Amino acid sequence: xxxxxxxxxxxxxxxxxxxxxxxxxxxxxxxxxxxxxxxxxxxxxxxxxxxxxxxxxxxxxxxxxxxxxxxxxxxxxxxxxxxxxxxxxxxxxxxxxx
Amino acid sequence: xxxxxxxxxxxxxxxxxxxxxxxxxxxxxxxxxxxxxxxxxxxxxxxxxxxxxxxxxxxxxxxxxxxxxxxxxxxxxxxxxxxxxxxxxxxxxxxxxxxxxxxxxxxxxxxxxxxxxxxxxxxxxxxxxxxxxxxxxxxxxxxxxxxxxxxxxxxxxxxxxxxxxxxxxxxxxxxxxxxxxxxxxxxxxxxxxxxxxxxxxxxxxxxxxxxxxxxxxxxxxxxxxxxxxxxxxxxxxxxxxxxxxxxxxxxxxxxxxxxxxxxxxxxxxxxxxxxxxxxxxxxxxxxxxxxxxxxxxxxxxxxxxxxxxxxxxxxxxxxxxxxxxxxxxxxxxxxxxxxxxxxxxxxxxxxxxxxxxxxxxxxxxxxxxxxxxxxxxxxxxxxxxxxxxxxxxxxxxxxxxxxxxxxxxxxxxxxxxxxxxxxxxxxxxxxxxxxxxxxxxxxxxxxxxxxxxxxx
Numbered sequence: 001x002x003x004x005x006x007x008x009x010x011x012x013x014x015x016x017x018x019x020x021x022x023x024x025x026x027x028x029x030x031x032x033x034x035x036x037x038x039x040x041x042x043x044x045x046x047x048x049x050x051x052x053x054x055x056x057x058x059x060x061x062x063x064x065x066x067x068x069x070x071x072x073x074x075x076x077x078x079x080x081x082x083x084x085x086x087x088x089x090x091x092x093x094x095x096x097x098x
Numbered sequence: 099x100x101x102x103x104x105x106x107x108x109x110x111x112x113x114x115x116x117x118x119x120x121x122x123x124x125x126x127x128x129x130x131x132x133x134x135x136x137x138x139x140x141x142x143x144x145x146x147x148x149x150x151x152x153x154x155x156x157x158x159x160x161x162x163x164x165x166x167x168x169x170x171x172x173x174x175x176x177x178x179x180x181x182x183x184x185x186x187x188x189x190x191x192x193x194x195x196x197x198x199x200x201x202x203x204x205x206x207x208x209x210x211x212x213x214x215x216x217x218x219x220x221x222x223x224x225x226x227x228x229x230x231x232x233x234x235x236x237x238x239x240x241x242x243x244x245x246x247x248x249x250x251x252x253x254x255x256x257x258x259x260x261x262x263x264x265x266x267x268x269x270x271x272x273x274x275x276x277x278x279x280x281x282x283x284x285x286x287x288x289x290x291x292x293x294x295x296x297x298x299x300x301x302x303x304x305x306x307x308x309x310x311x312x313x314x315x316x317x318x319x320x321x322x323x324x325x326x327x328x329x330x331x332x333x334x335x336x337x338x339x340x341x342x343x344x345x346x347x348x349x350x351x352x353x354x355x356x357x358x359x360x361x362x363x364x365x366x367x368x369x370x371x372x373x374x375x376x377x378x379x380x381x382x383x384x385x386x387x388x389x390x391x392x393x394x395x396x397x398x399x400x401x402x403x404x405x406x407x408x409x410x411x412x413x414x415x416x417x418x419x420x421x422x423x424x425x426x427x428x429x430x431x432x433x434x435x436x437x438x439x440x441x442x443x444x445x446x447x448x449x450x451x452x453x454x455x456x457x458x459x460x461x462x463x464x465x466x467x468x469x470x471x472x473x474x475x476x477x478x479x480x481x482x483x484x485x486x487x488x489x490x491x492x493x494x495x496x497x498x499x500x501x502x503x504x505x506x507x508x509x510x511x512x513x514x515x516x517x518x519x520x521x522x523x524x525x526x527x528x529x530x531x532x533x534x535x536x537x538x539x540x541x542x543x544x545x546x547x548x549x550x551x552x553x554x
Contacts, residue, residue, distance in 0.1 A: 003213055006323050013332045017339025024122045026460045029442025032122050033311055034185050035132055036340040039115050040192045042139055042333045043318045045146045046199045046325050051158055052150035059205055064161040066198035071165025073192040078136040079173035085132055087449040088125040090456050
């Protein structure tokens with residue numbers, strides 16, 4: 001895809017990001033951070049694409065490290081966010097347990 | 099898999115990510131949103147396998163299994179108080195992966211025009227800064243290194259030299275497509291990340307985490323440009339926007355500019371002020387007296403600060419609130435945006451202690467309610483309730499938005515000692531006639547209050 005098309009996608013994503021994030025409840029800023037952090041772990045897709053057809057073993061080893069790091073970010077991010085979000089319950093949801 | 103299908107499924111994944119972030123606008127739908135986001139990520143990873151058909155598949159799967167295992171264990175085990183460190187580390191590894199992608203793409207010999215190589219150099223730069231900056235932030239939060247601002251003689255010149263070197267090697271990469279240049283650039287910018295975080299003090303760490311969060315997103319977006327991958331561009335940009343907004347909100351909540359926070363120590367103005375104790379008289383009382391104050395109120399608002407988390411007292415606080423509610427007293431929590439060590443941290447700590455989220459009130463919402471509260475109970479907070487932010491223009495915290503606890507009928511402070519907070523300034527409210535202090539560890543004090551309220 002040419003540079004201008006990619007730039008277009010980038011600029012539009014900036015506006016979508018700004019709109020969506022500015023509506024996030026301040027109560028959930030920590031899960032927002034860990035959740036968005038998990039989303040940036042999608043760089044895993046990039047690391048796999050680069051590693052797919054490497055000839056050199058030395059480079060491949062580095063690529064495996066990149067894959068591992070990205071997976072830590074992706075998996076850890078989503079799991080820790082879920083762990084936090086399941087703790088947020090409203091008064092009504094809590095009453096049956098009391 | 100054909101290219102159209104790949105692009106289409108990447109679009110699906112991108113939409114999942116947007117839904118995930120949209121879900122966070124209310125705690126009700128947030129968890130489902132997060133699951134949808136994770137599903138989107140899974141789709142994208144399956145698609146890249148189908149599209150690229152990697153040669154050494156087993157090794158790649160093994161690397162994913164190892165990374166996934168580490169991520170899973172870390173995410174399951176981490177204590178909620180240690181969440182800032184965890185997020186800092188996750189930011190760091192994401193940045194490192196992005197920088198490595200760009201570096202390896204160059205090493206694989208896939209050329210490109212000036213714009214392509216320029217963005218590639220930028221990816222290496224911002225990814226390396228994110229990695230080393232995050233690791234140092236982790237070390238500061240974990241108290242492996244001191245949380246105080248660190249500056250050494252001549253640091254300013256070293257910083258200027260490193261910035262100039264980074265720009266030089268960056269241009270070398272962009273023009274000459276040099277792998278050696280890119281490696282040098284990575285080394286220099288790793289140093290740059292350290293220089294960026296070293297002078298930042300402990301209390302300003304929430305800002306730094308937000309900023310590094312934004313950087314990790316920008317790294318991913320830039321690497322998406324390098325690889326012509328639209329999903330990485332969209333995902334990275336969303337994260338970049340999120341980190342940028344949070345950084346701005348945190349800076350506003352501290353009443354300071356980002357530049358002042360990041361580079362204040364360079365100018366000589368350390369964020370840590372005096373830590374000496376005052377010997378002016380205050381009114382302190384025992385747990386029994388304060389229990390009477392609380393037990394016969396109609397409305398109590400709790401203002402928790404990081405001292406609460408340090409003392410691991412969130413569960414005892416919840417017990418006290420339960421006891422008061424049993425007596426028909428209305429209890430709610432006033433949460434300052436910078437309470438805790440990262441944006442929104444205090445909410446997570448209280449949610450962990452089973453406090454329903456509809457009782458957690460943000461600053462703008464709760465401030466008018468202090469006028470109708472009989473007692474404001476301040477636990478382990480100081481600067482965020484200091485009226486000097488409104489009243490004394492000379493104060494370092496002047497202009498910082500605060501919780502207006504001074505408007506409550508009575509103010510009770512649970513404090514360890516008379517030492518001032520992070521800003522190092524005295525809190526006039528402590529000497530106010532309507533203020534009562536209970537000295538001691540937050541957890542002990544709250545435990546005594548629970549027992550005393552029960553006995554009323």
